Amino acid sequence: MHDQIDHTAVKAILNTLRRKIARRTSDDEAVSMLSRFIEELTPQYEFLKYVNVNKKIYSEGESIWVAPELSDVNQNDVFSALHQLVKKSVFEMKEKADFFFIREFQDAFEDMDVVHKSMTDDIPLDEMQHEYLINRAHTLSLEKNQLIINVIHSLLSVANTNLSEGESVQVMEQTFLELLPKYPFFHSVNIVKNPESKGYYTVELSDNFQKIPTFQFADALYNLIYQVGTHLDFNQSTQFQSRLLQKLGKRNAELLRKLNVPIDNISIAKSKSSQQDIMHRLIDSLIELIGERTSEYFAVAVMIKMIDNVKKSHDLLTKIQISKNKDNYSLQFDNDFNSADENDFQKTAKSLIQAVGAHLGKKRGDFIEELKKKLGKKYVSSFERMGLNFHILEMKLN
Amino acid sequence: MKKKILVIDDNPMILFSVKEGLEEKFDSYNVDSANGGEECFDLLNNGEIPDLILLDIMMPEISGWDVYARLQENEEWKKIPVVFLTAKTDDYSKGFGKLVSEDYIEKPFDLDELSRRIDEVLDKKG
Numbered sequence: 001m002h003d004q005i006d007h008t009a010v011k012a013i014l015n016t017l018r019r020k021i022a023r024r025t026s027d028d029e030a031v032s033m034l035s036r037f038i039e040e041l042t043p044q045y046e047f048l049k050y051v052n053v054n055k056k057i058y059s060e061g062e063s064i065w066v067a068p069e070l071s072d073v074n075q076n077d078v079f080s081a082l083h084q085l086v087k088k089s090v091f092e093m094k095e096k097a098d099f100f101f102i103r104e105f106q107d108a109f110e111d112m113d114v115v116h117k118s119m120t121d122d123i124p125l126d127e128m129q130h131e132y133l134i135n136r137a138h139t140l141s142l143e144k145n146q147l148i149i150n151v152i153h154s155l156l157s158v159a160n161t162n163l164s165e166g167e168s169v170q171v172m173e174q175t176f177l178e179l180l181p182k183y184p185f186f187h188s189v190n191i192v193k194n195p196e197s198k199g200y201y202t203v204e205l206s207d208n209f210q211k212i213p214t215f216q217f218a219d220a221l222y223n224l225i226y227q228v229g230t231h232l233d234f235n236q237s238t239q240f241q242s243r244l245l246q247k248l249g250k251r252n253a254e255l256l257r258k259l260n261v262p263i264d265n266i267s268i269a270k271s272k273s274s275q276q277d278i279m280h281r282l283i284d285s286l287i288e289l290i291g292e293r294t295s296e297y298f299a300v301a302v303m304i305k306m307i308d309n310v311k312k313s314h315d316l317l318t319k320i321q322i323s324k325n326k327d328n329y330s331l332q333f334d335n336d337f338n339s340a341d342e343n344d345f346q347k348t349a350k351s352l353i354q355a356v357g358a359h360l361g362k363k364r365g366d367f368i369e370e371l372k373k374k375l376g377k378k379y380v381s382s383f384e385r386m387g388l389n390f391h392i393l394e395m396k397l398n
Numbered sequence: 399m400k401k402k403i404l405v406i407d408d409n410p411m412i413l414f415s416v417k418e419g420l421e422e423k424f425d426s427y428n429v430d431s432a433n434g435g436e437e438c439f440d441l442l443n444n445g446e447i448p449d450l451i452l453l454d455i456m457m458p459e460i461s462g463w464d465v466y467a468r469l470q471e472n473e474e475w476k477k478i479p480v481v482f483l484t485a486k487t488d489d490y491s492k493g494f495g496k497l498v499s500e501d502y503i504e505k506p507f508d509l510d511e512l513s514r515r516i517d518e519v520l521d522k523k524g
Contacts, residue, residue, distance in 0.1 A: 293490040298463030301470045305498050324471075360493035367493075 005075065007050070011066040013082060014051065016108045018064060020101060021089055031055050031063055037088045045081040047073040144209040144217055147255055151221055152189065152203045154247035155228045161243060162232055163377045169193075169201055175227045183220040185212055218259040229266060241266045275345050276333045278382050279320065282349055283307075283331060285374035286356050289367070300324045306355045314348040316340050346386040350393060357397045364397035400428040401520055404448035406438045406465065407431075407483070408457040412505075416452065416483075419509045420516075427516075435460030439468070442475055450516060453499075455484040455491065466498065479519050483507065 014034070022030035035053040042048045050067035070078070090101065152172065159168035169191050176186040188207035209217065229240045245253055245263065256263045283303055291299035304322050311317035319334035357367045368390050372380050380390070405416045413431040420427040430446060432438040434457050451469075455462035462482060469475045479500040484491070487504050495502045500519040503512060 290494050293488075294494055295461055295463040295467070297467040298461075298494075301467040302494060302498055304470070356497065357493070359496040361489050363489040363493060 005078070006071040007066045007068050010051075010070055010078060010082070011062070011064060013109070014064040014066065014085075015062045016105060017086060017089060018053075020105050020108070021093065024093055024101065027063075028055070033089065033092055034064070034085070037085055037092075040088075041081060041084055045077060045084075047077065048081060144212065144214075145205055147252065148189070148209055148217075148221065149203045149205065150248065150252045151224065151256070152191070154244060154249075154252065155225065156191070156201060156203075157247045158240065158243045159228065159232055162381060165201065167376055167378065171228060171231045175224060175231060178227060179220065179223055182223070183216070185209065186220070186224075214259070218261055221256065221259070222261045225261070225263065225266065274338045275340055275342075276337045278379055279333070279337070279345070279349065280331055281375060281379045282352065283320075283322075285371055285379075286352070287329070288374055289370055290356070296329075297324075300329045302356070306352060310348070310351050310355050314344070314351055316344055316348045317352070342386055346383070346388050349383065350388055353393060354397060360397065365394055368394040368397070400426055401450070401516070402448045403427050403429045403450050403452060403516065404438065404441065404446070405429060405431050405452040405483070406434065406457075406462070407452075407454040408434055409454070412454070412483075415509075416512070420513060423509055424513050427513075434458070435465040435468070438465060442472075447474065448478060450500075450520060451478055451480045452483045452503075452516075453480050455482060455486050455495070479523055481516065481519060483512075 018030045018034055021033060025033070031053055032055075038048050038051055038053060047070055050070040050073075052065045052067075054063050054065065086105070093101070156165075156168050156172060159171050163171065172191055176189060179186050185207060188205055188209075190204045190206060192202050192204055212220075225244065229244075232240060241263070244266070248256070248263070253263060286306075287296065287299045287303055289299075290302050294302075300322065301324075304324070307317050307320060307322065316337075319337045319340075321332045323330050323332065353368075353371065357364050360367050372390055375383070384390070403416075403420065405413060407413050407416075410433065413433065417429040417431050420429050430441060430448060432441055436459065438451075453462045453465060457465075460468075462484065466480055469478065469480065480498075481501040481503060482495045482499045483503045483505065484495070485505040486492075486495075492502055492504075500522075501515050503515060
């Protein structure tokens with residue numbers, strides 16, 4: 001048992017519950033719902049008489065008042081009553097009690113340790129949500145194994161819009177790794193290249209996803225979609241969303257909606273590669289390309305010399321330092337590198353590529369093609385968005 | 399004052415022909431030779447700093463690419479002009495070699511041409 005929570009903490013919990021319900025319904029509905037629940041529960045928990053729900057919302061959005069006498073009531077009984085109240089709210093709201101209801105509710109108490117701990121330990125909020133969603137899942141006849149495979153396939157197809165198939169798989173695998181600490185069951189997802197179907201990947205599950213609690217399953221799906229979205233370089237999250245919906249098809253999209261995965265409102269923070277990332281990738285790619293024909297040691301020496309030469313006309317390169325020894329190299333960028341003007345950045349990158357390709361004669365076409373491969377679709381797109389046209393660059397290397 | 403040239407090649411015939419050829423025919427060069435990277439660095443470490451290095455690329459222990467890279471890590475050695483003297487004639491080797499060297503001469507070479515190009519580099523360096 002935790003330290004005592006007093007009547008003011010209970011008041012905070014109830015007012016938060018009211019606000020979370022109101023967000024999904026309305027102020028009036030939230031107040032009337034809670035009044036009704038308290039009335040229904042008072043015969044069992046007599047102390048609820050100390051709670052007064054007023055239709056008028058007082059200062060700081062509070063409309064529930066709790067008498068100090070509640071502080072003297074047995075804590076277990078108080079938690080039990082609160083448990084019932086929250087449970088009734090979740091079930092009453094039905095589909096409006098989305099996954100984030102419980103999370104928001106818990107998070108609201110992050111700064112109040114005693115309350116937050118009690119909301120986690122003494123009131124099994126996760127279990128409640130789970131129980132509720134299990135019921136819903138039964139009514140949906142949800143086939144989780146098939147749904148997750150379909151979602152992964154759809155995400156791979158969306159990724160493939162901007163990336164090669166290999167890169168798309170890399171993004172998925174990277175995302176699984178990132179999500180593993182929270183959703184260990186992603187361990188059992190394998191994306192396997194099927195040699196018999198050109199470039200087609202099959203998704204296999206080495207464990208049964210059916211047994212995963214529906215709440216957790218849906219939460220994982222949402223995070224998977226969101227995380228993949230942040231890795232992909234779409235100009236707008238709406239673009240990612242519409243492609244995903246298209247690839248998912250009506251049935252899968254409908255199943256996700258029924259699980260309250262907000263696929264119609266995916267707000268993805270744009271993860272645009274920084275200028276530092278792009279320049280890093282360009283230098284790495286050039287070193288790799290030169291190194292394959294000579295040696296990496298020599299390639300690094302070439303890049304140092306090229307950067308030295310090009311920085312005479314492009315100051316931006318003075319903000320990069322290459323350290324090297326026989327076995328490896330590293331790049332350091334000044335802190336303000338990312339704030340460089342995009343046009344300057346693009347011109348600098350172009351000059352660096354031109355400087356390296358300057359003596360390649362009839363191989364210049366191959367050089368640009370190979371460089372694009374080394375950069376990968378994502379970074380080529382980043383350059384092209386800045387206005388660097390690789391085809392024109394190839395011509396200029398004449 | 400004779401120009402001091404260091405030629406690095408694993409082929410003794412090349413070392414001999416460059417040394418003898420340049421010294422005998424032109425009388426304006428003093429040629430040292432090294433049969434690979436290690437011997438080259440031994441000479442440099444002993445203070446034998448040449449006016450120009452003729453550097454082969456395909457050598458067994460340390461390639462000419464790596465010899466070049468290591469030269470660049472020493473403030474004094476990096477100032478020495480390097481001319482690749484090599485049988486590697488593919489476009490990429492030539493292209494990348496020319497990026498950093500003063501010249502890129504393909505084998506087989508003509509001694510007069512070699513001398514002319516050495517002088518050109520040294521004149522440019524002043």
